[in-house]
Amino acid sequence: MTVKNKVIVITGASSGIGEASAKLLAKHGAKVVLGARREARLAEIVTDIEATGGTAAYQVTDVTKQADVTALVKLAQTKFGGLDVIFNNAGIMPSSPISALHTDEWDAMVDINLKGVLHGVAAVMPIFTAQKHGQIITTSSVAGIKSFAGAGVYGATKFAVRNLMEVIRMESAQEGTNIQTASLYPAAINTELLHTITDTKTKQGMDAFYKQVGISPSAVANVVNFAIDQPEDVNVNEFTIYPTKQA
Secondary structure (H helix, E strand, C coil): CCCCCCEEEEECCCCHHHHHHHHHHHHCCCEEEEEECCHHHHHHHHHHHHHCCCEEEEEECCCCCHHHHHHHHHHHHHHHCCCCEEEECCCCCCCCCHHHCCHHHHHHHHHHHHHHHHHHHHHHHHHHHHHCCEEEEEECCHHHCCCCCCCHHHHHHHHHHHHHHHHHHHHHHHHCCCEEEEEEEECCECCHHHHHCCCHHHHHHHHHHHHHHCECCHHHHHHHHHHHCCCCCCCCCEEEECCCCCC
């Protein structure tokens, strides 16, 4: 499989989709470099990966800081001799009605969900352009392809990510740099995203909905593995991942 021996940086790797993807990719022979803000969780995940024969490293990373993401990418190059993939997965979802005016949460979503992705792109673009190969995978959301009441700002950041990834794909094709992109649109996946919702009514509704239909982050990890496992001349660039029970 082409996953084997690839060097893969993953942000938002301390739980959920990031953790599940790191473990699955390492199982298939990738060298994974994990970034997130919680060092204890990162260390635990790396220990788990190494205990099953995998190869992994970590660095505490705040994706709102360009220097942190650049340092994470540099770690991958230094420790494993190169870089093949970045999975921009860090994100938060403090959903609420626009009229509630949780403007501090709006700022946080823009900083993490959008600017955090841009920081990942900026960190890898010179490398991928110079070597004329590489892959950028980013977690958008089903809210990045459909509009949902209560998720206006969250959805806006995810729509933006969708556009960004498609433009990178197009420009790379025009420039001959062979950069593959993939956008993920997860629906109700049981992760810590729900913990970031502070609006009481919104959280009650989301908790009940996810309890009814939510599925494991491993569903998304399988898609990430599939995208990376493609030949370099194939770009599988958009994936919507729904629970079968979700209407």
